[in-house]
Amino acid sequence: MAVSSRGLALALVLSFSSLCYLAAPSPAATTSDPDGFLQCLSGSVPSGLIYTQGASNFTDVLASSVRNPRVFTGDTARPLCVVTATDASHVQAAVRCGRARGVRLRVRSGGHDYEGLSYRSLQRGEVFAVVDLTRLRAIVVSAGGGGAWPAAPTAWVESGATLGELYYTVAGNNSGLAFPAGICPTIGVGGHLSGGGIGMLMRRFGLAADNVLDAKLVTADGDLVDRAAMGEDLFWAIRGGGGGNFGIVVSWKVGLVRVPPTVTALNVMRTLDQGAIDVVNRWQEVGPTLPSDITMRVIIQGQQATFQTLYLGRCGDLVPTLGTFFPELGMTAADCLEMTWLQSVGFFHTWNPNAPVESLLNRGTSLSTFTKNKSDYVRRAIAKDDWKSIFPWFAMSGAGMIILEPHGGFIGTVPPSATPYPHRSGVLYNIQYIAFWPAGSDGSAATSWISNFYDFMGQFVTNNPREAYVNYRDLDIGENTVVNDVSTLDGGKVWGERYFAGNFRRLAAVKGAVDPTDFFRNEQSIPPLLQGNNRWGKRLG
Template sequence: MESQIIHRKFIILYVLAALSIWGAAASSSSEDFLECLGFELQKLDKLYSSDIFYSSNNASFTSILQSSAFNLRLGSSSSGLQKPVAIITPLHESQIQASVYCFKNHNIQLRVRSGGHDFEGLSYVSYDNSSNSFPFAVVDMRNLRSISIDTETNTAWVQTGATLGLLYATIAQNSKTLGFPAGTCPSVGVGGHFSGGGYGMMSRAHGLASDNIIDVVLVDADARILDRESMGEDHFWATRGGGGASFGIIVAFKIKLVNVPEIVTVFNVSRTLEQNATQLIHKWQYIADKVDENLSLRLFMTSPKVSDDDINDGGGKKNKKRTVVAHFTSLFLGGVDHLLTIMKETFPELGVTNEDCTEMSWIEAMIFFAQLPLNNTTSQLIDDLSSGTGGSGLSKTYFKGKSDYVRVPIPEDGLTGIWEYFKNEDGWLGEVQFSPYGGRINDLSETQTPFPHRAGNIYMIEYGIHWDEARISESQKHINWIRRLHNYMAPYVSNSPRAQYINYRDLDVGKNNLHGYTSYNQASSWGFKYFKMNFDRLVRVKTKVDPTNFFRNEQSIPPLPSLQINTFRDHHNNMKEFVQYANV
């Protein structure tokens, strides 16, 4: 007994040293919290590790916080955003349980980070800078990244601290004919990407990442470890596209791997405005979602900063005006001969030739789209992760992004209007991506998962702008540019609601209150854009599994307090439907 008491005191003293004091906002409860955490860790004796806690004045705190924070706009001193008071990097799910238990019981907010690519950084910063703001800490999943592949059942268990690059490399090390349909940036974390949908170059052939999730393990707001069976189908449904960190801390996903041919084909064909890019993009809109589902014709538009003499009109003449370049970057799950036949039948105007195409393995294609060297393929993805460079040649920059969905082709004069934004002084820092839908994405109805953007969408637009200066005036100038472009696009994109992709999070569409409750109407301002009518079901699930709103951020799903019931009822004309909603 005496040795246990000494051990417990040692742990508490260590945590005090590691976390110090939580700051003035939490000083009254800091000792109680630390006592709680020390006691819970004492029960986890064999699992305890001294290097999983980083207080805000720990020498390693800043490097841990910034290591996977890829948007410098959010971490700069000029941002004015609130930083966490501590970071916890658990080695075992039971340490997450202990953290949830103590955080919840001492009114300290908790955020969870898997990869750090959140466009608005809600996994590691807070936009609440009021004098009565609550302290918060981050559970960083970086150490929980194990992957177990079962080639007999074509399934895998993936912990949410793993990155897409690590997942792809691990699959390739186990099979030449298995893959997984998710994004192209290898340093993106599995946790946030999968829980928001997860679009990628194979989505037209195999659906989204979230469509291929068959089980999940998470720690809920009561610090319980749940799987699909124990949490129930409503809770499980919410994790497959309802956005990260609203319904618990997801520890691992069980995913269904997909069959890929041993040989796939890629090409990247670029055309300028002088080479009829406008007409090619216009035609692309009529075929991109309808071609063979094994073909993904993704489109990137940029306006690189060039000298007057660097632009050729395609006929040998120099053009001294800035231009726009359209990059048709494509993956075909098959050989080059079959691809060329499809292209000649559906998109001969692009003029793709055999010389434009390269046959390779699926894992090499993932390296190709990540813009990494093709040698040492699987180790390259893992090494790139370990180096902390960000993957896919991605350097850390100041960044702002937005998204849209297109259901009717944009006319040529509408496209021409986009080019005018690229040609101004900020335009060379911007990029617009058109990602084709159709194929297997349409196999599920809008309500089968929280991700609603299915049949009827031709493509998704991602707008992005990067810059490299921290000054507030500089950041605001570039943010204004992308906002103006987004406003210009309003007549050409979806409406009622103007839909957006939760994985391209954008606080411009609305945010929650961090003090007090957030009303259903207030959250609807952003909720229906991301989830359409699925937002209602997500609110019901949240009310059931986390009624005190422990897992929250500026765009987390809010629970439905009793005083909001009337508002919620008024939103639904059908009383029978309301009764079903109220009986969660």
């Protein structure tokens, strides 16, 4: 039986049109007509859902899901308006009006874009609008039926729902079901799935994007299509190729996974005096090779490492397992916290084992802390002596933290070309660098620390390319070059091959097929690869 977070099934009217057999679309208008765009919108979108710059609450609406005030400054271009869509037809109208009147669109779901490209432009003269999907948040769970061949459990979730809302609704329908995605509950589903989606269940069940079964997307022509209509090339691209590149996904069908009624969570902390360097050094070999129902990530801050672990089972089984595989950690039964999977999500987010699961529904935001993030991948373990040179960085002025996310397990068995996320076989772990400082501070110490530390770490991580994770977007690694109003392939390769490795060119070919005029564009959007007549009229090879 279907259960909805709004008590209603999704009501999306599909306008199917196969991408494989359409003629090339007409180019977008080269001259922006802001007044014409707003007038066009008013014919299809209720006025109460459109917030223009002249509205008294425009800034509040624009800031409503900003997660990093570092990028919410007066130095960047603000949108002509924010369209707070409540139906797929509103998204279609925004696209069609934008194409007709020369106004590009940027799209946001949860607002966690680290560089804010989903709601701002670095091009001061650019005229653009924001399509905000946060009101599109319905979740419909189909838990599967009985009989000899029970259906696999699935859910349809709209892009504006948060991960916390998805987790809460899924577990509320059936506590034995879960979805493998990220830890932070305020992340929007749309952006997370678009970039791959790493999390505490990926070693057992894969990335969030690996579990996407279908999607409903508004194309660059404003048509609403599902997987069958969009074709497998575009469906491949939207599952990890980054948000805001190929169209606007308004909802996703995801496969749910089964988890035991009791899981074990723990935070084991080790200081330098307690041998943190030795334990981290050993973790590099152990973390990616543990049984896939164990995920142990490491958070390093100050002179301490925290080993944060989720086990899909009970403490009595975990203690001997870690005693065999990882005795250096010194974990005991006293470290265990047994709880439901849903409770574990709240624990890993708050570090509070008593956090109510209802807290996962909190969509609140704050503009009090500025952050800068970067990322790396490690395929060869860093030597112990090198860790001795790394830890002093966390005692420096402005020092932030790093999070090490183990790969291996199921994710390492998936071919790198299966989805756009290429960081699969051979990856030991991902590194996320985080620097932060309070509003009102110039942040120079923190930004200097992360920049210099990232440069220092270059000798220990992947190279040619130095891999990065698209969901930890970082403009420092490159921006698009635009020639004749279209992003160039050579400009995009600078950053694109770091996010997507060998999959970048295929993504560019998909872009060239479905959005050859580069309507969906930002400073790090996939550029279109245009080859002969390969523009909507032919399948990609």
